[in-house]
Amino acid sequence: MKIRKLFIANRGEIACRIMRSCQRLGIEVAVGYSDADAEARHVRLAPVAARLGPAPSAQSYLNQEAIVDAALRLGCDAVHPGYGFLSENADFAARVEAAGLIFVGPRPETINRMGDKSRAKTAMIAANVATVPGGAEASEDPDRIAGWIAEIGFPVMLKPAAGGGGKGMVVLEVPPKGDEIASAIRTARASFGDGSLLVERLIRSPRHVEVQIFGDGSGNVVHLFDRECSLQRRHQKVIEEAPAASHVPQAIRDEMIAAAVRGAEALNYRNAGTFEFIVDENGYYFLEVNTRLQVEHPVTEEVTGQDLVEWQLRIASGEGLPMVQDDITCTGHAIEARVYAEDPLDGFRPSSGRVTATIWDSTARCDLGLDAGDYVSPFYDPMIAKLIVRGADRQDALANMCAAVDRSNVFGIATNLGFVKRLCSHPAVIAGEADTRFIDRAEGLMPADVTPQDTAWAAAALAVMQSRISARGGPLWERAGAELVLDRAALDPSAPLGRLALYHKGKPRLAQLVARQEGSATVSFDEGSPVHITFAAQGAVISGNCAGQVWHAHCQRTGVELDFDGLRLEFNTIPPARDADLSPTCKSPLPGVVVALAASVGDSVRQGDVLVVVEAMKMENTIVAPLSGTVAEICCTVDQQVVAGQVLVEIAPDTEG
The missing domain is CATH 3.30.700 (Glycoprotein, Type 4 Pilin)
Incomplete structure (x- = not known):
């Protein structure tokens, strides 16, 4: 193999996952880390690691110069971007190649063309591919976005043009009453460095189906069948499976797979890519191309028996496609659950802190990003692990997932494991009837009364x-x-x-x-x-x-x-302290970064009014007034990092009886 030493420009479970394939293939590895990750699992597992910068990702995992310099300094000849961070950044891919390193992924021009949702949609419209109704132009001007919303009509979806992974998508059923547009722009800018948004008509009850493709960069393309990712919360995938559930008609699946292959051939695609579609009763619509390895790639590996990271490395080394289409088979059914550090009983609030103990099911595939004793930082995505199970069929796989959750746990922080079990045992999910909005509207996924019996x-x-x-x-x-x-x-x-x-x-x-x-x-x-x-x-x-x-x-x-x-x-085991009187101080419930202030000194506020917005683990958390009164002091500024319990605003309480 041409690649001898690989620099993994990522963190968490995907960095650990890439290392496993490299170890089997005899490829040396090196990783980068931020100050928050100095003792992280991917750093402990790597033979050599380089500091990239402070905890905020903009100064570390998004620091292109630091990553390329570290790769060269450590004697690497290739860079794997994983997913997220710089994996779909054309400038980064070009910088890696300009430094004489191999970029394990598509060509920079392909990333540039497909990584931006606006340009990708324009290209597909020109190729007569069905796309979601709505404009192909993107903007970060709130007034222009409001005008497009008025033209398209409700319901609409706001989508970050430079985004991915469902991050930052906002659904508007009615005209916005607050700062929904501004908030979506802020989230897109903070997450992707670009606040531009697309406005599209919301497809009411779609299924989310995607096709895994690989190309050798010389016009040859194969697919590794489809996956379904319809079980999403706030457009963030929770459960993925391969192949797609049987309720997606086979004729539509065949058409989507053929369209994905044709699209990849037209792009002269190189390395791994995923063509995403949404499906409703009227057919299917092209959504986007993810020019990288997907979070959900393990379910494809489980049903095809192929190592997709190995495929990436071999193609990047110039070996061409490892298999021809007729030799790629799909057997059984696989399901993946993303394990998030979040509390479903508290509105899915992100949960950071020290992990005190873990249990993982020995019969499941567990792609882990942490061990007992590790600290879950508020600076990064809340996904800490993935549980992957196989079954002879879909029903068998769902039962195996529920059993795997029963035999797994993480202590010290809250996780969504219990939510995953309730989801996989829900009658509508078992029947294959769930669409992308199922979680948001379903009842009974969490118990109404959580008082212990x-x-x-x-x-x-x-x-x-x-x-x-x-x-x-x-x-x-x-x-x-x-x-x-x-x-x-x-x-x-x-x-x-x-x-x-x-x-x-x-x-x-x-x-x-x-x-x-x-x-x-x-x-x-x-x-x-x-x-x-x-x-x-x-x-x-x-x-x-x-x-x-x-x-x-x-x-x-x-x-x-x-x-x-x-x-x-x-x-x-010790009695609680007596509840204190309602405090006039407004504190941050978790560590994060202040992204917006909604009040000024002297403003009159009512109990429950939004005062501050703190972003943690890619989620905005609104901090509200604990009581009615007048804002006496603002103790923070926009872009300031705050810790849990830090006072953000002081309220002078109303004195009227």
């Missing part, structure tokens, strides 16, 4: 008690002999093995440990019926089953973090 309280109590037994070598009365056990039982027959006070969101419960055997226990609360629990330790994590529901627990000094049938619950 007796079974969850019992699992938490058992986990705390078991953790203490393990730490101390057994409770005093167990080590003192049978006589003391009998005396204790006589004194407290309802809790012969002890009692434990627990608190959840301030609510106290007193648990009684009735009995404990090897691998099981019985716990009761108050006058409630005893609950029987099975348990087993997996390193720092205690797992078990309670009333048919799977639970995992990780104990800490002051309590226990419990995953109970996909719900993340926290129980404390």
Whole structure:
């Protein structure tokens, strides 16, 4: 192979994934990192790593000069951009090639032509390919965008022209009442360096289907079948599968695959690419071309048996296409779930912090970006891992995904694992009826009442008690002999093995440990019926089953973090402090960057009014007034980095009774 040493210009799970293929192929690797990632998993796994800059991606993972300099300094002869960051940046690809390095991806001119949604749409219209109704021109002028919206009519979608991965897309069902347009421009500019937006008619209930292609740059193109990515939240993919669900007619699938191959041939395409389409009852529409490896590439690998990163490296080395079309087959069904650091019970708010423990299903493919002890930074995308399962058919694969989620967990931060299980077990998903707006409108994906029931309280109590037994070598009365056990039982027959006070969101419960055997226990609360629990330790994590529901627990000094049938619950062993009076200070709930201020000193505000917008993990978080009053002080500025708990605004409360 021509490539001897590869510089991976990315981070997280994709950097680790690329390393696996390189190791198998005998290619040396080097990686770059930001200050926030100095101890990250991809840095630990790489033989050599180079600092790129401070934590913000604009100063590190988007720093083209630093990346190329590091690749040359470390003796690399090629650069792999992964996905996101600079993977679809034509200037970066050209800079890499100008430095005498191999760019593992399409030619710069192809990226330039297809990486911009406006130019890509224009090219497809000229080629008589069906596109989504709406203009092909993009702008970051709010007034022009508002004019296009008025011309097209509602509903419309605002799409970043330079974007990808669903980031920054905004749906408007009615005329905007606030700063929706300005917010979309800000998000696009912050994420992609270009705030230009396209305005298109919203296709009401589409399916999202894409075709994986490879070209050798000499006019030869093959496809590796299709994928479906219809299960999305806010246009960000959550579940991907290959091949597409059976409800997409075979005739339409064949036409899309043929169109993708023709389009790639017309572009004289080189390396990996994905042609994306949306499908409704009227047919299909070209959406965009992703000129890079996709996040969801593992499902294609699982059904074809091919290593797509190896294909990329071989084509970049000048070897041509590894296989001809007739030799590429598709067998079975594969499903991938993106594991995000976010809390579904709190509006999917991003969750940063230290990961204290992890469990991953040993029967699933787990593409990981972190280990226990790693810190999830607020500076980057919240995806921390991917779970990939196979099945003989789609139903089998869905069942395997639910089982894989039951056997996986991440502690210290919130994740969407429980949400994934509820999604994959939903009747509409099982029936293949879900479209791209299913998650946004479906009911029952998250429980309305998240108050823990007796079974969850019992699992938490058992986990705390078991953790203490393990730490101390057994409770005093167990080590003192049978006589003391009998005396204790006589004194407290309802809790012969002890009692434990627990608190959840301030609510106290007193648990009684009735009995404990090897691998099981019985716990009761108050006058409630005893609950029987099975348990087993997996390193720092205690797992078990309670009333048919799977639970995992990780104990800490002051309590226990419990995953109970996909719900993340926290129980404390010390009583909570008394609630303070409503504070006039407005604080940031998480670390991030201030991207907008919606008030000025002296403004009158009502409780709930938006004051500040903080971006963290590519998501805008609105900070609202905690009470009504007058803005007394603004303690932050736009573009300022803030930490969790930092005061942003001071309110002088209204004094009227």
